[in-house]
Amino acid sequence: MKPKLSKPRPKQDTAQRIRAAADELFCGRGFAAVSVQDIAHQARVQKALVFYHFGSKEALFEQILEGYYQAHRDALATAYAGAGTVRERLHRMIDAYLTFMADHARYAALIQQQVGSPETHPLIERNLAPLFTWIEQALAELTPASGPLAPRHFFLTFSGTVINYFTYAPLLAPLWGSDPTAAAALDERRRHVHWLVDTVLDALTAARPPRPRSGQSSRG
Amino acid sequence: MKPKLSKPRPKQDTAQRIRAAADELFCGRGFAAVSVQDIAHQARVQKALVFYHFGSKEALFEQILEGYYQAHRDALATAYAGAGTVRERLHRMIDAYLTFMADHARYAALIQQQVGSPETHPLIERNLAPLFTWIEQALAELTPASGPLAPRHFFLTFSGTVINYFTYAPLLAPLWGSDPTAAAALDERRRHVHWLVDTVLDALTAARPPRPRSGQSSRG
DNA sequence: CTCGGGCTTGACCGAATGGTCAAATAACTG
DNA sequence: CAGTTATTTGACCATTCGGTCAAGCCCGAG
Numbered sequence: 120m121k122p123k124l125s126k127p128r129p130k131q132d133t134a135q136r137i138r139a140a141a142d143e144l145f146c147g148r149g150f151a152a153v154s155v156q157d158i159a160h161q162a163r164v165q166k167a168l169v170f171y172h173f174g175s176k177e178a179l180f181e182q183i184l185e186g187y188y189q190a191h192r193d194a195l196a197t198a199y200a201g202a203g204t205v206r207e208r209l210h211r212m213i214d215a216y217l218t219f220m221a222d223h224a225r226y227a228a229l230i231q232q233q234v235g236s237p238e239t240h241p242l243i244e245r246n247l248a249p250l251f252t253w254i255e256q257a258l259a260e261l262t263p264a265s266g267p268l269a270p271r272h273f274f275l276t277f278s279g280t281v282i283n284y285f286t287y288a289p290l291l292a293p294l295w296g297s298d299p300t301a302a303a304a305l306d307e308r309r310r311h312v313h314w315l316v317d318t319v320l321d322a323l324t325a326a327r328p329p330r331p332r333s334g335q336s337s338r339g
Numbered sequence: 340m341k342p343k344l345s346k347p348r349p350k351q352d353t354a355q356r357i358r359a360a361a362d363e364l365f366c367g368r369g370f371a372a373v374s375v376q377d378i379a380h381q382a383r384v385q386k387a388l389v390f391y392h393f394g395s396k397e398a399l400f401e402q403i404l405e406g407y408y409q410a411h412r413d414a415l416a417t418a419y420a421g422a423g424t425v426r427e428r429l430h431r432m433i434d435a436y437l438t439f440m441a442d443h444a445r446y447a448a449l450i451q452q453q454v455g456s457p458e459t460h461p462l463i464e465r466n467l468a469p470l471f472t473w474i475e476q477a478l479a480e481l482t483p484a485s486g487p488l489a490p491r492h493f494f495l496t497f498s499g500t501v502i503n504y505f506t507y508a509p510l511l512a513p514l515w516g517s518d519p520t521a522a523a524a525l526d527e528r529r530r531h532v533h534w535l536v537d538t539v540l541d542a543l544t545a546a547r548p549p550r551p552r553s554g555q556s557s558r559g
Numbered sequence: 560c561t562c563g564g565g566c567t568t569g570a571c572c573g574a575a576t577g578g579t580c581a582a583a584t585a586a587c588t589g
Numbered sequence: 590c591a592g593t594t595a596t597t598t599g600a601c602c603a604t605t606c607g608g609t610c611a612a613g614c615c616c617g618a619g
Contacts, residue, residue: 133596148456151372155577165598170578172596228455234506235448236368243510251514267530271515275507276500276535283499286454290463294471295491310487315496318542319535353566375607385568390608392566 134172136162141169142183146225149232150180181242184233187226188246194219199253206320209257210313213277217309220285224300227285250274261323268323280315284308354392356382361389362403366445369452370400401462404453407446408466414439419473426540429477430533433497437529440505444520447505470494481543488543500535504528 140161144153155176159166173179198215199208220227233239251274258270288299297304360381364373375396379386393399418435419428440447453459471494478490508519517524 146455149369149371149452151369152456154575156575166577167579167599168597176577231451231506232369232455234510235366235445235452236372237509240510244513247507247510248514251511267527267534269527271511272528272531275504275511276531279499279501279503280496281499283503284495286451287467287495290454290460290467291471291491291495293464294468307487307489308492311492311496314487315539318538322538322542374605376605386607387569387609388567396607 133162133164133168137164137169137172137179138183140164141179143225145180145183146229149229150236181239184229184239184242185246187223187229188242190223191219191226192246192249195250195253199257205257205261206317209316209320212253212257213281213312213316214309216278216281217305217312220281221300221305224285224288227282231282231286250278261320273319277312277316280312353382353384353388357384357389357392357399358403360384361399363445365400365403366449369449370456401459404449404459404462405466407443407449408462410443411439411446412466412469415470415473419477425477425481426537429536429540432473432477433501433532433536434529436498436501437525437532440501441520441525444505444508447502451502451506470498481540493539497532497536500532 137158141153141158144157144161155166155169158179159169162169169176169179173182194215195212198211201208201211203211230243234243251271254274254277255270258273262268262270262273264270284299291299299305299308357378361373361378364377364381375386375389378399379389382389389396389399393402414435415432418431421428421431423431450463454463471491474494474497475490478493482488482490482493484490504519511519519525519528
């Protein structure tokens with residue numbers, strides 16, 4: 120009648136409390152501006168416990184970052200994997216992206232802060248690469264393979280359109296007089312991005328034959 | 340025959356050396372991750388000189404940030420101020436934005452890093468507000484006043500499209516196998532953004548009468 | 560020359576940093 | 590119960606942090 124396995128760990132939540140505290144602080148202030156003391160205090164835990172459970176401040180940070188990236192990647196992979204036309208799948212991916220960002224509001228700030236620091240580049244690259252590959256594949260049949268309308272550009276354009284909204288949300292709140300992350304505002308943004316995707320895809324398909332049949336592009 | 344005024348300051352470049360060193364380091368690693376020692380070492384200068392010339396680490400940082408913002412704002416203001424149609428002025432503004440970012444490659448990382456820290460919000464807001472106002476004015480006659488196609492959304496979309504390219508450039512280099520900030524790549528990006536602006540404006544003007552005359556939108 | 564003030568230096572400060580450790584405690588196993 | 594292991598504690602470490610200070614340097618002015 121043991122409801123738990125051989126490792127019940129009644130106080131296992133300690134690590135989780137530390138993780139949660141670190142998550143919030145890192146996202147709000149960035150890696151360097153947060154001390155282990157801060158994290159321990161926020162988690163109402165002894166500082167040494169942070170090192171006991173995670174080894175070092177860097178390891179804790181990378182664990183949090185990795186978790187975020189994995190959740191993000193999985194969310195987009197699920198959205199992309201389903202059936203439907205390329206356009207439908209792209210819309211689903213945009214939706215998933217927006218939803219994920221809305222659910223993890225501070226994630227945007229975190230990655231934007233960390234993109235600049237060379238030591239975390241391998242970690243980011245490892246998680247960014249599949250995203251990049253998906254978009255390239257999805258757009259391959261709609262856009263030229265190279266040049267200003269190549270998939271890579273739309274990848275950056277769409278991802279920037281989504282992420283920039285959340286990056287600047289805290290700054291825009293006072294300018295707008297309302298919270299950009301509120302449900303209504305988010306839905307409006309969602310419709311904007313969908314409109315943009317449709318407009319772009321319409322323009323792309325109008326410019327070239329609807330189905331070139333031969334996937335090879337001769338480069339304009 | 341004095342070539343200089345009452346303040347020749349043969350070693351005036353010290354402050355400039357410190358500024359340059361701080362600029363590079365702050366942009367590369369962010370405020371918190373850079374120590375005054377680092378700055379002094381990079382500038383080949385005694386640490387105390389940093390405090391003599393700038394008072395504090397924060398003051399030095401804000402001076403650099405302010406300088407960047409002012410140059411950025413001025414560049415966009417000049418581009419926007421000229422004659423021409425709204426479309427032409429928008430294209431000029433995009434061009435100025437891209438050029439400024441290319442000339443100050445690390446600026447993108449800096450502001451993205453700082454957007455998240457509440458203490459610099461007033462500084463950023465002060466410099467972001469006019470930008471926001473310009474775009475809203477410029478787009479007012481082309482887009483609905485509210486809803487998913489309101490000017491504010493296009494402001495975020497276009498600025499994200501520009502800035503995101505530079506934010507992710509260091510990460511994309513290994514993925515692409517070439518430097519996204521090289522002249523050829525930048526020109527391609529420039530054409531992409533111009534294509535996007537034209538496509539969006541075409542769609543907006545096609546959807547509604549070319550000149551609604553009455554600026555009031557009934558919101559869909 | 561002397562004077563005086565803007566630079567520059569290097570030593571110094573208290574506080575905070577990331578990290579360690581031995582000892583104490585809690586929890587589970589036999 | 591004893592024995593073992595996982596967890597927790599608080600003191601402790603060396604280093605670095607942002608910042609100060611008094612003394613010296615270098616300069617042009619008188």
